Amino acid sequence: MIRTTIKFLIAGAISLLALGSSEYARAASFNCEKAATEIEKAICGNNALSDLDSEVGNTYKTLRSGLSAEQAEQLKREQTRWLQQRNADCANADATCLSAMYQARLADLQSRLPAETVTIHLTHQLHADMPPLFLTLTLKADDVDTNFWNVTAIDIRDKENAPPLQTLEGGTIQILDDIKTVTDWTDRWIGVEWNDLNFDGYDDLLIALSQGMANTWYRVLFYQPASKRFTQNTGLDAENGVPDPEVIPEKQQLVTSSRSSAVGYFSSFYQFDATRGQYQLFREEETGYDEQTDKVMLTIREQVNGQMQTIDRQEVHPE
Known part of the structure; x- marks a missing residue:
C-alpha cells in the first residue's frame, strides 16, 4: 500500500537525484536517440529520472492491459493529460520537479493495480x-x-x-x-x-x-x-474480537489478555454458562502506572449485583 505526500515526494526526488546523472543514462518509455525536448533530454541524461520514466511506463502498460477497451482509452487520455501537466509544471526541465512528478504518478498508477x-x-x-x-x-x-x-x-x-x-x-x-x-x-x-x-x-x-x-x-x-454452522452468539465481542484468548477447561473459563505498555496489562475473566450457552464476564484485572501515587497498581473488579465494581487495589512490583 503506497501512501505519499508532495512533501515526501520532493524529499524522495532529491534523494534519487543524489544518485547522480549521466549522459549515458538509459531511457524507459522512449528512444533517447530521438530525444527532442529539454525534458526528454533531462530524463535521458539522468539515471534516476530514466528509471522512474521506465517504471511509470511499465506500470501504465500493466494497468492498461487489464482494463476494458473503454477503460483503457480513458486511462490513455488521462496519461496524455498527465504528460501535458508534467511539461507545464516542469517546463524548465528541473530534475527535482520531474522526479516529484514521476513519483506521484507512479504511486497513483500502482495504487490502482489489482x-x-x-x-x-x-x-x-x-x-x-x-x-x-x-x-x-x-x-x-x-x-x-x-x-x-x-x-x-x-x-x-x-x-x-x-x-x-x-x-x-x-x-x-x-x-x-x-x-x-x-x-x-x-x-x-x-x-x-x-x-x-x-x-x-x-x-x-x-x-x-x-x-x-x-x-x-x-x-x-x-x-x-x-x-x-458456526455462530457468534458466544457472549464475547463478535465485532472487535477478544485479545489472545486462553481456555481453562477444568474451570470452563476463558481469559483474555492485552498489553498496552511496559507495565500496562488488562485481563478479562469469563465463566461459561451452559444454560445460556454463553460466556459471562465475572472479573477484570488491570495493571498500570498511577501518576498520583507514582506506583504501578493492580486494580481488580468483579461482578456485584450485575455491575463491575472495584474490590481491590494494590501496588505491584514489575520484575
Whole structure:
C-alpha cells in the first residue's frame, strides 16, 4: 500500500537525484536517440529520472492491459493529460520537479493495480465421529512488503467440492511464511485456530481479526452440530474480537489478555454458562502506572449485583 505526500515526494526526488546523472543514462518509455525536448533530454541524461520514466511506463502498460477497451482509452487520455501537466509544471526541465512528478504518478498508477489474491485450502476434524471440514481461505494483499494480508472470505464445506455450508469473514493479519510457496499449512499459522470453547466435545473456531505489537484479536465462534454452522452468539465481542484468548477447561473459563505498555496489562475473566450457552464476564484485572501515587497498581473488579465494581487495589512490583 503506497501512501505519499508532495512533501515526501520532493524529499524522495532529491534523494534519487543524489544518485547522480549521466549522459549515458538509459531511457524507459522512449528512444533517447530521438530525444527532442529539454525534458526528454533531462530524463535521458539522468539515471534516476530514466528509471522512474521506465517504471511509470511499465506500470501504465500493466494497468492498461487489464482494463476494458473503454477503460483503457480513458486511462490513455488521462496519461496524455498527465504528460501535458508534467511539461507545464516542469517546463524548465528541473530534475527535482520531474522526479516529484514521476513519483506521484507512479504511486497513483500502482495504487490502482489489482490486489494480489491467494487461495489456501485447509482441513480440520471437529470431532472424532465427524468427517473433516474443508476450508478455503481467500486472501488479498494488503501490504506485501510487510506481509499483511486481508482474509476476505473463509468458505466452509463438508465435502471438498460441495457448495459452501457457510462463508465467514476474516481480518487483516501478518503472515511471515511465504504465502505463495507453502503448500501445507497444517503446522503453520494462517489466522485460523481451533479449540473446544463451549465444552461440548466439538472444536470451535477462532479467527484472527487484527494484530498489534503485542496482541492478536480473535473472533470466537461456536460450532452448532445440529445446523452444521458456526455462530457468534458466544457472549464475547463478535465485532472487535477478544485479545489472545486462553481456555481453562477444568474451570470452563476463558481469559483474555492485552498489553498496552511496559507495565500496562488488562485481563478479562469469563465463566461459561451452559444454560445460556454463553460466556459471562465475572472479573477484570488491570495493571498500570498511577501518576498520583507514582506506583504501578493492580486494580481488580468483579461482578456485584450485575455491575463491575472495584474490590481491590494494590501496588505491584514489575520484575
